[in-house]
Amino acid sequence: MRKWLAGVGMAAIALAQAGCASPTNSTHSSTPPAPASGYHCTVSNGVPLTVLPKNGVDEPTISIPTPQGWKFSDKHNSSLVRGAILNEGLQANGFVPNAVVTLADVTSDSSTPERAIDTEHAGLAQKVSIDSEAPGTLCSYPSMTLNYKYEGRQATTIIVAAKDQHDKVWVSTVGIQTTEPDDPVFVTAKRAILGGFQFLLPDSKT
Numbered sequence: 001m002r003k004w005l006a007g008v009g010m011a012a013i014a015l016a017q018a019g020c021a022s023p024t025n026s027t028h029s030s031t032p033p034a035p036a037s038g039y040h041c042t043v044s045n046g047v048p049l050t051v052l053p054k055n056g057v058d059e060p061t062i063s064i065p066t067p068q069g070w071k072f073s074d075k076h077n078s079s080l081v082r083g084a085i086l087n088e089g090l091q092a093n094g095f096v097p098n099a100v101v102t103l104a105d106v107t108s109d110s111s112t113p114e115r116a117i118d119t120e121h122a123g124l125a126q127k128v129s130i131d132s133e134a135p136g137t138l139c140s141y142p143s144m145t146l147n148y149k150y151e152g153r154q155a156t157t158i159i160v161a162a163k164d165q166h167d168k169v170w171v172s173t174v175g176i177q178t179t180e181p182d183d184p185v186f187v188t189a190k191r192a193i194l195g196g197f198q199f200l201l202p203d204s205k206t
Contacts, residue, residue, distance in 0.1 A: 041139040044196030052083045052101060058202060060162070060170050064101055065196040067189040080104055085193070090178070090186055095153065097178040097186055099193050106161075107169045113161035116171040117144050120159045124148070128155075139199050154181035158194055165203040172199050 047065040050072050054061070062082060066072060070085040077083060086098040110116035121144060124130065128148045136143050143160040157175035164170065174197045178186050 039140045039200070041198045041200070042195055044192040047192045047196060049196070049198065050083070050085065055079065055082075058164070058166070058168070059103065060164075060172065060202070061198075061200045062101060062103060062172055063198040064099065064174065065192045067192050069185075070099075070189065070193075087186075087189065090180070090183065090189075092183075093179040095177075095179045097176070097180075097189075099174055099176040101172065101174050103170065103172045105168055106171050107167070110161075110169050110171070113142050113163055113169060113171075116161040116169050117142060117159050120144075120161075120171055120173065121146065124157065138197065141199060145194075150177070153177045153179050156190070156194060158197060160197075160199045162199070162201055164201045170201070 044065040047067050049063040050066045052062045052064065053074070064083070064085060066085050067087075069089050070087045073084050073086055075084075080102050082101045082103050084098050084100045086096050088096055090097045106116050106119070110119055121133070124146060128150055130146050130148045132147045134145045136145060138158065138160040141160050141162040143158055146157045146159070148155055148157075155175060155177040157173055159171065159173050161169060161171040174194065176190055176193060178190075180186060
């Protein structure tokens with residue numbers, strides 16, 4: 001069984017280590033689709049959303065809050081990594097804080113969203129020691145929040161998964177890292193980014 005988050009982690013780590021690369025100005029900022037009745041997404045008031053580009057019309061719509069000072073980058077995009085936001089102004093200890101977003105169709109490995117989350121969790125646990133975890137929901141879909149350290153950096157990843165009307169199982173992650181987790185500017189940004197991250201299936205749109 002493929003461990004998507006393990007692979008995602010390697011991609012995210014590669015991006016993080018190259019985090020000093022200049023970000024690009026996003027051309028993808030717009031208003032995400034409103035969720036249909038029964039779906040609720042938390043909104044980070046006053047923080048604009050960047051709607052990430054899709055690789056296919058059947059893919060979920062993913063939007064990430066982009067606080068002041070954070071810039072979108074698609075430099076390391078792939079079929080798995082769908083974008084990142086970075087804040088060069090918060091660079092410390094040779095590292096630029098960043099949040100990396102991924103998306104994958106895991107139907108062949110996971111028959112349910114819950115199974116997909118468990119697989120992602122197991123993949124990450126093979127690479128790092130997880131300090132804490134908490135199940136929850138994101139836009140009414142099941143999710144899991146994980147806190148851990150990687151090479152001295154504090155990291156938090158949210159995993160969210162859902163099955164669409166064609167029985168495809170999608171899993172998305174947003175992971176944020178920094179070497180200065182107590183910086184109040186970073187703390188505020190992290191709260192907005194993770195708290196307002198949005199994931200919506202095509203059949204969830206109005």
